[in-house]
Amino acid sequence: MQVIPLGRTDLPMEIILEYLDSLRQIYTIESYDLFTHNCNNFTNDLAMFLLGRGIPAHITSLPQTVLNTPFGQMLKPQLDSAMRGITQAPVAPSAIPQHNGASQVNGNSSNSIRASPSSASNSSQNNGISGLPTGQVHYATTLKKLDMLLESARNSCAVIFFTSATCPPCKLVYPAYDELAAEAGDKAVLIKVDLSEAYEIGSKYQVRATPTFMSFLKGKKESEWVGASESQLRGNVRMLLQMAHPPHPHTNLRLRTLQRRHKTVTYTKTPPLEKLIAKMGTRGTDPAITALKDFICTREASGASDAPLPSLPSITSFIQTIQEDPPESMFPVIDLLRCALVDPRVSGYLAAEHSHSTVINTLSKLQELGEKCPYSLRIVTLQLACNLFTSPILAHQLLQNAELCAPLLQLITSSLLDTAHPPVRVAAASLAFNMAAVNHVRRLDEQQDLLGEASQVELMASLLETLSNESESKDSIRGLLTAIGLLAYGAPRDGELVELCQALGAKETVSRKRAFSDDLKELVNEVEQVVA
Numbered sequence: 001m002q003v004i005p006l007g008r009t010d011l012p013m014e015i016i017l018e019y020l021d022s023l024r025q026i027y028t029i030e031s032y033d034l035f036t037h038n039c040n041n042f043t044n045d046l047a048m049f050l051l052g053r054g055i056p057a058h059i060t061s062l063p064q065t066v067l068n069t070p071f072g073q074m075l076k077p078q079l080d081s082a083m084r085g086i087t088q089a090p091v092a093p094s095a096i097p098q099h100n101g102a103s104q105v106n107g108n109s110s111n112s113i114r115a116s117p118s119s120a121s122n123s124s125q126n127n128g129i130s131g132l133p134t135g136q137v138h139y140a141t142t143l144k145k146l147d148m149l150l151e152s153a154r155n156s157c158a159v160i161f162f163t164s165a166t167c168p169p170c171k172l173v174y175p176a177y178d179e180l181a182a183e184a185g186d187k188a189v190l191i192k193v194d195l196s197e198a199y200e201i202g203s204k205y206q207v208r209a210t211p212t213f214m215s216f217l218k219g220k221k222e223s224e225w226v227g228a229s230e231s232q233l234r235g236n237v238r239m240l241l242q243m244a245h246p247p248h249p250h251t252n253l254r255l256r257t258l259q260r261r262h263k264t265v266t267y268t269k270t271p272p273l274e275k276l277i278a279k280m281g282t283r284g285t286d287p288a289i290t291a292l293k294d295f296i297c298t299r300e301a302s303g304a305s306d307a308p309l310p311s312l313p314s315i316t317s318f319i320q321t322i323q324e325d326p327p328e329s330m331f332p333v334i335d336l337l338r339c340a341l342v343d344p345r346v347s348g349y350l351a352a353e354h355s356h357s358t359v360i361n362t363l364s365k366l367q368e369l370g371e372k373c374p375y376s377l378r379i380v381t382l383q384l385a386c387n388l389f390t391s392p393i394l395a396h397q398l399l400q401n402a403e404l405c406a407p408l409l410q411l412i413t414s415s416l417l418d419t420a421h422p423p424v425r426v427a428a429a430s431l432a433f434n435m436a437a438v439n440h441v442r443r444l445d446e447q448q449d450l451l452g453e454a455s456q457v458e459l460m461a462s463l464l465e466t467l468s469n470e471s472e473s474k475d476s477i478r479g480l481l482t483a484i485g486l487l488a489y490g491a492p493r494d495g496e497l498v499e500l501c502q503a504l505g506a507k508e509t510v511s512r513k514r515a516f517s518d519d520l521k522e523l524v525n526e527v528e529q530v531v532a
Contacts, residue, residue, distance in 0.1 A: 009050040011352060018393050019049050019352075022344040031305035036063065041308050045345050049352050052313050060308070134186040137161075137178055141198045146191065153189040154219040157244035159237055162205070162212040164196045169228035170211040176230045180237045187245050187446075188237075215240050245446075248490050255526045257482065258489045261444065262437040265430040266390060267383035270300055270339050279332045283325075288318040289336070296339045304343055312349045315340075316358045323361055327369055331377045334362065338384040347391035356397070356404055359388065363407035367414070375421055382415055382427035389434045399438060399450035408435070409458055416466040422473040425466065429479030432463055436486035443490035456497050460487050461504065468509045474517050481513065481520065485527040506531040 009016075027042050040062070044054040054060070067073065132138075132152055140146035140160075150158055161177055163170040181190040195202040195210060205214065213233065215222040217240060225232065253259075273293050277284040291310035299307035315337075322333050340346045350359055366373050366381055385408060389395040398404045408431070415428035436459070439451040449456075467480040484506070491497045501507075507528055514524045 004056060006047055006053075006055065007051045011050060015352075015393055016050070019348045019391075020046075022348055022391060022393075026304045026343075026345070028305070031303075033306075037305050038063065045309050048309055048312055049345070049349055052353070054309070054311070132189075135182045135184070137181045138189060138191050140191050140193050140201065143200050143204060146193065146198075146201055149189055149191050150216060150219075153216065156187055156189075157218070157222075157240050158189040158191060158216045159240065160205075160214045160216075161190070161192045162202065162207045162210055162214070163192060163194055164210045165194060166196065167210040172228050173211065173230050173233055176233055180234065184237070184241060187241055190237075217243055249493070250489050250530055253529055255485075255489070255529065257523055258440075258485045258526050258530060259444075261441055262433075262482075262486070264389040264395070264434040264437055265386050266342060267338060267386055267427075268342050270296060271335065273297065273336075276332045276335060280329060283322070283329070283333075286318055288314045289333075291315065292336050292340055296336070299343060304345075307343070309345055309349075312346065316350075316353065319358055320361065323365060327372070327374050327377050330365070331374065331380055334377065334384055335380045337362075338380060338387055341384060341387035341390060344390045347388055347394050350388070351391050351394035351397055356401070359394075360403055360407060363404075363411055367407060367410050370414075375424070378415060378418070379421070379424050379427055382411065382424065382431055385411060385431050386427070386434055389438065395434075395438045396450055399435060399455075402452075405451070405455055409455060409462075412459065413462045416462055419469075422476060425470070425476045426473055426479060429463075429466075429476050429483060432459060432483040433479050433486070435459065436483045440486040440489060453496055456487055456491070457500050460484065460497060460500055460506075463487070464501075464504050464506055464509055467513065471516075474519070477513055477516060478520060478523065481510065481523050481527050484510065485523070485530055488527070488530040501531045 023042070023045065027037075031037055040055065040060050044060050048054045132149075138149050140149055146160070161170075161173075177190065177192070181188075184190060193201050195207060209226050211228050212224065212226050213236070214224045215236065222240065222243075223236065225236065250258075273296065277289060277293060280289065283289065288311070292315050295307055295310045319333060319337065322330055341350075350356070353359075362381065363385065366378060369377075388398060398408055412428050412432050412435075415424050416432075418424040418428075435451060439449055439456075442448065442450055451459075463480050463484050467477065467484065470477050470480065488497065488501060488506075510524055510527045510531060514521055
């Protein structure tokens with residue numbers, strides 16, 4: 001047996017698990033093939049994501065080497081027949097574990113996903129204390145530990161369950177208390193104190209009987225009750241949660257479009273690749289371009305399971321070399337990359353790329369060109385940016401990471417102002433929709449926004465201005481309206497986004513589009529309600 005060290009990754013476990021989940025649609029039981037789609041292909045894809053390079057070629061090419069022999073050709077029909085009963089079996093449920101702990105990125109590997117300042121602050125807001133697990137009961141045996149737990153809930157709420165080892169009634173409500181902790185998640189801190197071990201805590205809080213419960217709201221004591229009544233416990237804790245986290249008024253509205261999850265827009269159409277590559281001139285003969293074209297063709301003809309990843313580091317290195325080329329010659333390369341990004345393995349690789357240089361340089365190039373940017377390059381870059389959202393990992397980074405979010409917002413803003421090309425405005429509205437849709441899911445799940453408030457304000461201002469002036473394209477108006485609605489739905493009532501909508505007369509701007517088309521009336525009605 002030969003052991004081949006591939007390297008070390010510093011990617012956090014939750015990112016790795018999310019990437020594995022994105023591969024579920026590609027590596028299924030039905031798609032398994034002993035020769036062309038096997039564990040080596042999976043290992044190669046995972047290694048590419050983790051380390052920026054795949055496994056040695058002599059391993060991935062071994063099945064084909066066997067098939068090229070007369071013995072392999074004779075053996076293949078028998079193996080296919082033997083495997084058919086397995087590969088046609090039902091798909092097994094996912095066994096990927098859920099990772100709840102906090103992970104820290106260390107070192108500087110070739111593929112490292114670094115937390116942005118906004119993401120770090122989001123984490124601390126959700127958990128109170130960095131690294132404090134959520135959805136479970138916390139145990140305090142000292143005053144210092146109890147004070148730390150209560151401090152973590154200063155902006156939300158907490159409950160202390162005073163119990164003791166000699167209290168049989170207490171044990172009756174242990175399961176209910178655990179369930180309430182899981183139900184509360186990061187919205188509350190549920191604490192258990194065993195008075196037979198924590199004498200100083202019992203003395204400070206003057207607890208005279210068990211079980212005793214104390215609740216705290218925004219750092220102040222809210223209530224206290226005694227007794228092992230499960231119904232009283234559930235009622236009091238749920239009422240406390242309602243007081244600490246009152247539901248947003250938008251949740252009481254009936255909004256068919258804005259109260260559901262939306263799939264992001266993806267541009268999947270593949271152009272005639274030979275003609276596209278011919279426009280590159282001599283660059284079209286580069287091995288990286290040939291490998292990328294073969295991957296796209298195989299994926300389109302046979303599906304993702306039959307399309308092994310090309311050398312993505314070679315492809316991204318090639319893309320870096322075209323940044324100084326004339327804009328006209330950049331268009332076909334960007335379009336090829338757009339086609340490849342339909343596959344979440346490719347967008348997932350870009351999520352793990354060190355410094356995100358491929359994405360940042362590609363998006364920033366348009367800003368350098370300004371008004372000199374050709375129409376073809378602008379629209380294909382907008383479509384490429386939409387396809388970046390095929391990876392949930394990269395989608396979150398595009399909103400959280402300022403180095404990625406800034407050029408994305410600039411691309412949207414400048415493209416929405418293109419009065420000469422309606423397709424550019426439609427593509428820009430689609431990109432804005434993707435950003436709003438990803439952030440909207442967080443609000444539906446009652447989690448912290450991924451997109452910072454300043455970025456939301458900038459995006460909303462651009463969308464409202466464009467909507468006000470748009471009078472040609474119904475598709476553009478629909479995209480603009482939906483993006484505005486998703487951004488506004490569930491926004492903090494005392495936040496800058498609501499103030500901006502009021503200052504810019506968002507409701508009036510939206511209302512004027514009711515007359516544009518009967519197809520838009522229902523959407524206009526919904527968006528009016530959330531921007532009012």
